[in-house]
Amino acid sequence: MDNMVDARGLSCPQPVMMTMNEIRKLGKGEVVILVDTDTSRENVSRAAKSQGWQVKSVDSEGTGYRITIAKD
Amino acid sequence: MGYEMLKGLTKKLFATSPGIIGVGAFIGVFAPLLQKWGNPGNMGVCVACFERDIAGAIGLHRAAVVQYMRPEIIGFVLGALIAAYVFREFRPRTGSAPIARFVLGAFAMIGALVFLGCPWRAMLRLTGGDGNAIFGFLGLIAGIWIGTRFLKGGYDLGRVQPTHTSVGWLLPLTMIGFLVLMLVFPPVSGQNQSGVLFYSNQGPGSMHAPVIVSLIVGLAVGFLAQRSRFCTMGAFRDLILFRQIHLFSGVVALLIAAFITNLIVGQFHPGFAKQPVAHTMALWNFGGMVLAGLAFCLAGGCPGRQLFMAGEGDGDAAIFVLGMIVGAGFSHNFGLASSPKGVGPHGIAAVITGLLVCLFIGFTMRKRIA
Numbered sequence: 001m002d003n004m005v006d007a008r009g010l011s012c013p014q015p016v017m018m019t020m021n022e023i024r025k026l027g028k029g030e031v032v033i034l035v036d037t038d039t040s041r042e043n044v045s046r047a048a049k050s051q052g053w054q055v056k057s058v059d060s061e062g063t064g065y066r067i068t069i070a071k072d
Numbered sequence: 073m074g075y076e077m078l079k080g081l082t083k084k085l086f087a088t089s090p091g092i093i094g095v096g097a098f099i100g101v102f103a104p105l106l107q108k109w110g111n112p113g114n115m116g117v118c119v120a121c122f123e124r125d126i127a128g129a130i131g132l133h134r135a136a137v138v139q140y141m142r143p144e145i146i147g148f149v150l151g152a153l154i155a156a157y158v159f160r161e162f163r164p165r166t167g168s169a170p171i172a173r174f175v176l177g178a179f180a181m182i183g184a185l186v187f188l189g190c191p192w193r194a195m196l197r198l199t200g201g202d203g204n205a206i207f208g209f210l211g212l213i214a215g216i217w218i219g220t221r222f223l224k225g226g227y228d229l230g231r232v233q234p235t236h237t238s239v240g241w242l243l244p245l246t247m248i249g250f251l252v253l254m255l256v257f258p259p260v261s262g263q264n265q266s267g268v269l270f271y272s273n274q275g276p277g278s279m280h281a282p283v284i285v286s287l288i289v290g291l292a293v294g295f296l297a298q299r300s301r302f303c304t305m306g307a308f309r310d311l312i313l314f315r316q317i318h319l320f321s322g323v324v325a326l327l328i329a330a331f332i333t334n335l336i337v338g339q340f341h342p343g344f345a346k347q348p349v350a351h352t353m354a355l356w357n358f359g360g361m362v363l364a365g366l367a368f369c370l371a372g373g374c375p376g377r378q379l380f381m382a383g384e385g386d387g388d389a390a391i392f393v394l395g396m397i398v399g400a401g402f403s404h405n406f407g408l409a410s411s412p413k414g415v416g417p418h419g420i421a422a423v424i425t426g427l428l429v430c431l432f433i434g435f436t437m438r439k440r441i442a
Contacts, residue, residue: 009168009231011372011386012306013223013313020314036234038161039301046318063163063234 005033007040008064015040016047019069023051028071030056036064045069086299089321095300096322100329102289103196106144108337109281113348114200116330117144117293118193119375120184120364121349123393124400124409125277126250129269132401135409136264137275141254143283146247147290148376152298152383153244154291159299164240166387169229172433173371173388177395178402179426180367180375185400185409186360186419187211188350190375191304191368194361195323197350199330201342204350204357211358215365216308222370222434223313229372229437232388240385243393254283276349298384303377305368351414356423360410363426370433 005022007015015035022031031053033044041064045055048069056068086092103116115121121138128139156162184190187208189197194212197205257267264273272278280286296302300322307319334340344352351357368374371392373381378396381389403409408422 009165009233010228011168011232013309013372014228016314017223037163038159042301047314047316050314050316 003029003031005031007044008034008036010035010040011037012039012043016043019044019047020051023048023053023069023071030068030070033067033069034061034064035067036062041065041067086296089318092300092302092318092322093325095296095302096325097329098296099192099293099302100199100326100331101333102293103192104200104330104333104337104339106281106286106289107339109285110279111281111286112276112279113339114197114202115189115193115276115349116196117289118189118196119145119148119379120181120190120396120400121188121193121276123181123375123396124185124403125272127397127400128277128404129271130250131268131270132398133404134270135404136270136277137272138277138404139264139270139272140259140277140280141250141269142280143251143254143286144290144293145379146251147287147292148294148297148379149244149247149383151291151294151296152380153294155295155298156384161298162237162240162385164235164237164385164387165232166235166239167233168231168388169437170388170391172229172437173392174395174398175429176367176371176433177378177392178399179429180364180371180392181396181399182403182408182422182426183215183360183363183365183367184375185403186415186423187357187364188360188410190364192326192374192376195304195327196330197347199327199340200334200347201340202347202350203342203344204347204352204354207354207357208361211361212365213308214358215362215367216305216369217312218362219366219369219434220309220312223309226438227370227434228439229370229388232386235387237385239387242387243382243390251287294380294383297376298380301377302380303374305365305374306377308365309369349412351410351412353410353414356410356415356420359423360419363423363430366427366430366434370430
């Protein structure tokens with residue numbers, strides 16, 4: 001996996017800020033974000049959508065979630 | 073419909089705009105109603121005021137007019153705990169610079185008590201017609217704005233670690249302990265003390281809705297706010313940082329609902345002078361809330377949100393709450409808290425000290441940039 005944001009253990013707004021930075025850096029493509037609270041999962045998904053990215057999948061991983069977002 | 077499916081749907085609903093707006097409106101209706109039922113004017117469910125009253129009830133300060141074991145606060149934590157368990161979101165965690173959170177909590181309280189209210193009360197005062205709250209509200213936004221500059225500059229208190237379930241239970245258990253104390257030592261009419269607890273005979277501390285009503289509303293707010301992540305600091309922070317209006321829509325809903333409710337029950341009295349539990353020193357209404365807003369932003373949540381996070385197992389949020397309660401003790405023992413007459417003898421010095429402490433935390437606690 002090329003683009004990975006590990007936001008585990010961080011609380012808002014850090015996971016969203018890290019995701020936004022990655023989105024701005026790449027412009028398009030695919031990013032995987034690791035978070036460990038439901039609040040972060042919701043916030044990251046909401047932020048990605050607001051930037052025109054698609055939430056492709058949200059999978060449980062360990063005690064948290066693995067979120068895959070993408071933009072063509 | 074299966075239980076899991078129902079739970080999934082509820083989960084989705086709360087994460088959406090109708091969810092957050094509904095919760096804001098719920099608080100906006102019930103906070104003024106609690107005033108109608110006995111709570112102090114324009115105070116509704118003020119987290120700072122009520123934690124201060126709890127500090128008084130357990131004797132951390134001896135300001136005789138603000139001592140009462142507020143069941144609303146107990147309800148907020150336990151309601152959030154119940155919601156976190158029902159929806160499997162209870163995550164015991166801690167270790168993100170707890171001492172910094174304690175200090176931020178203490179100074180957040182000191183700032184809030186110079187203004188006389190948390191962000192929720194700023195809104196309740198505003199919708200009750202208290203013009204002084206405009207300055208507090210502007211101060212809050214200014215403080216949060218300063219906080220977002222630090223966030224942009226890499227401010228970060230570090231990652232939490234998962235921990236024992238019982239760690240996450242310590243603050244909820246403390247709240248259960250407070251409730252038990254209140255049942256064992258209930259207020260006795262005309263007496264300032266009942267067993268180990270203190271109760272005000274006059275002033276705001278003597279004004280309260282029936283215990284069971286306060287507790288039920290507290291539990292409901294705690295449950296709903298845990299689900300929706302309602303946060304007044306986050307509302308402005310996200311608006312400033314990301315131009316995102318999700319949490320902000322909850323704040324707007326609270327304002328509208330509280331304004332309408334106050335109008336209906338006859339609690340809207342516009343003006344500046346003689347507002348309930350308020351003073352007219354505009355600069356320090358502003359300054360106190362700059363300090364509070366900055367401290368909330370650096371700690372990642374408004375006082376209400378910290379209680380809800382503590383309920384879902386966040387040990388660092390619990391430390392912030394304890395910092396606020398201890399800060400209330402300092403506020404009244406050191407003459408930092410304001411009164412309707414104006415700021416306390418050392419309130420201004422405390423706000424300046426608090427701002428310096430927040431700047432120290434903001435400037436020195438950054439991510440190491442590799």
